[in-house]
Amino acid sequence: MTVPAFPMARAARCPFDPPPAGIELMKQGPLARVRLWDGSTPWLVTRFDEQRALLADPRVSADITRPGYPSPAPVQPGGSGIGFILMDDPDHARLRRMVTAPFSVKRVRAMAPAVQQIVDDLVDDLLAGPNPVDLVEAFALPVPSLVICELLGVPYTDHEFFQDHSRTIIRRDAAPEERSAASAGLVNYLDGLMGDKLTRPGDELLSGLAERVTAGELSRMDAAQMGVLLLIAGHETTANMIALGTLALLQHPDQLALLREGDDALVASAVEELLRYLNITHNGRRRVALEDIEIGGTVIRAGEGIILANDLGNRDPSVFPDGDRLDITRNARRHVAFGFGVHQCLGQQLARLELQIVYGTLYRRVPTLALAAGIEDIPFKHDGSVYGVYELPVTW
């Protein structure tokens, strides 16, 4: 039997659905071999239960430098340069703990008025600006970029620099030298900012990291790499959820009408459902087995690569019946769009807050919002590790 190539192609007809070949593999069983760009054949884990079990299993490693790790692209010498997301405990836990406090439910809830203000101001600018306009540039990217800049203490005036660099890092087809240069550029930039915070501390997250560097608890390189991780993760993902979520709602006018009329609980439910349905981190969570692991009737051998396809897990019919249907009234909270286990998304409460405020504001304040292009003309990010749209021309 031929081993299918991974990543797989989506059907042009429905750009919100996972690749049909992946759905077919899920029907056949919870695990299948796939072939990567370098000829390696890791396991693709297609079903929800097996994905959660493996993501919570200490016998799997997220360390990209380990032999057998199913890397989406050639690994840079010296690791990824993007912090603890690609490390194992205890180093991962030690570094993650240093930045968890600002992302707690309570601290994030306290940010609601500031996030609402950012969204309101951007909607004002949108309504006063050119029509039609690209929603990505005018709204979807600025919302999370402004929020994460404020939280970290990064000047938003540098947004073109850091957005451009992070786009290169997450582009699947970027040449290795290009990706290395972009991540080195961002590490240098964050290191420079951290240097400023050492002399003029504030109350933002980067100042907290700078204090730990001074106290000898953290190396300057680890601090800069954490800054890069938070900056990239903080805006790329949410921006894509805003633009792609808007496109999905415009393509499902009944759901959009429900959402527009709904209360806060329905808006919160719509956020979970869109996270499940769109699953923008569509390249799977990547791991390597540290020991032999028996799962779903198969033994994954020590040293074998594992790709946990959370886009497929979020359509697993045993957990989400009729999962190919977007239904904002469904209880989708168990989705794996934020991953699972020790690496589960640190920023999930912040992402939820931003998306709830955006989805609860934009379509009410701009009730005639419509696409200004045919869906066949929208450029989708098939080449990125985060799925979304490059542009979304809209009118009202």
Ligand code: HEM
């Ligand atoms: C809708 C938006 C978002 C989605 C869909 C998302 C998705 C994810 C996923 C799937 C992971 C797990 C990675 C893995 O297991 O390999 C993750 C980890 C992470 N996310 Fe998010 N994320 C979002 C927003 C954010 C935001 C706003 C931040 C804020 C800084 C953030 C920071 C992080 C960090 C630091 C990690 C690494 C956690 C660790 O390794 O312990 N994310 N995210």
